Amino acid sequence: MTDDTEQLPEVIEEQVPQRAQVQANQPVMVPMYRRNLNPSNLVLSADDLKEFAELVVEVNERAKSLEFAQLNLNNFDSPEQARQRVNEVVPVEYNYKAQNGDYVQGLGVPNTGDRNFPDELMTIFLSNAAFSDRAANLRPLNTVEVFLSFEKPSLKIDFQSMPSNPTDNRSVINVEGRDEAWVIATTQKIEEFFQKRKATRPIIHGSGTYDYLVYLAFLPAVIWLFYKQGTSLTSWLQGQSVFLNVILGIYGFLLTLLFARFVFQYVRWLFPPM
Numbered sequence: 001m002t003d004d005t006e007q008l009p010e011v012i013e014e015q016v017p018q019r020a021q022v023q024a025n026q027p028v029m030v031p032m033y034r035r036n037l038n039p040s041n042l043v044l045s046a047d048d049l050k051e052f053a054e055l056v057v058e059v060n061e062r063a064k065s066l067e068f069a070q071l072n073l074n075n076f077d078s079p080e081q082a083r084q085r086v087n088e089v090v091p092v093e094y095n096y097k098a099q100n101g102d103y104v105q106g107l108g109v110p111n112t113g114d115r116n117f118p119d120e121l122m123t124i125f126l127s128n129a130a131f132s133d134r135a136a137n138l139r140p141l142n143t144v145e146v147f148l149s150f151e152k153p154s155l156k157i158d159f160q161s162m163p164s165n166p167t168d169n170r171s172v173i174n175v176e177g178r179d180e181a182w183v184i185a186t187t188q189k190i191e192e193f194f195q196k197r198k199a200t201r202p203i204i205h206g207s208g209t210y211d212y213l214v215y216l217a218f219l220p221a222v223i224w225l226f227y228k229q230g231t232s233l234t235s236w237l238q239g240q241s242v243f244l245n246v247i248l249g250i251y252g253f254l255l256t257l258l259f260a261r262f263v264f265q266y267v268r269w270l271f272p273p274m
Contacts, residue, residue: 032176062182126145163261164210
């Protein structure tokens with residue numbers, strides 16, 4: 001009997017795909033839900049700020065309940081101790097700054113009824129994560145951070161700030177967390193609160209408003225005024241050289257634009273967006 005092994009087909013080893021193994025040092029990806037708000041055109045009183053701080057404290061109570069539900073109770077003597085620890089580490093912290101330089105920081109709801117609460121408020125900050133970040137080097141699973149700016153637009157005139165740009169809005173609210181329902185519900189409550197205190201946005205704070213006002217209103221008005229009231233100046237210019245007329249014309253045009261910009265920025269400062 002002959003050996004026919006050489007006649008057998010060659011065996012091909014099939015590469016079976018293997019499931020990827022999770023490495024010990026590989027972080028586990030957990031979904032995070034986030035909403036960003038940029039509030040503007042608001043008129044807020046001291047009582048409104050207090051009510052808003054109470055709203056942040058309210059949503060933080062729900063955030064603390066979610067935080068407690070994720071704790072390993074084996075690390076505590078009792079569930080009451082664990083809940084107390086959450087209440088200690090995850091409070092709402094606030095700070096506000098006045099135009100005179102006063103800076104106040106505390107926990108909970110600011111005392112807006114105090115005589116020392118500033119009338120000229122520049123900024124106010126609320127957060128349920130700032131204290132835990134600083135005190136325990138931990139960040140809650142669900143956070144809300146609010147920064148409201150009441151600063152007036154600058155009157156400074158330079159080539160770095162363009163009047164055609166919209167007025168800067170530094171106010172921002174960040175809502176993020178592991179619980180999507182909490183993020184959505186918190187965002188809706190904040191939006192409903194601000195919607196009731198919405199004011200009409202002055203058109204002067206919009207983008208391109210300066211260009212429209214200058215070229216469609218201000219310059220035509222200046223030309224018309226010069227045409228009606230500039231007889232004596234025209235007579236004097238006729239006796240001057242062409243070079244001097246060109247120089248004075250360019251200088252007058254630039255000076256007119258400078259005056260228009262000052263008036264524009266002053267109106268922005270007089271009627272701030274917040």
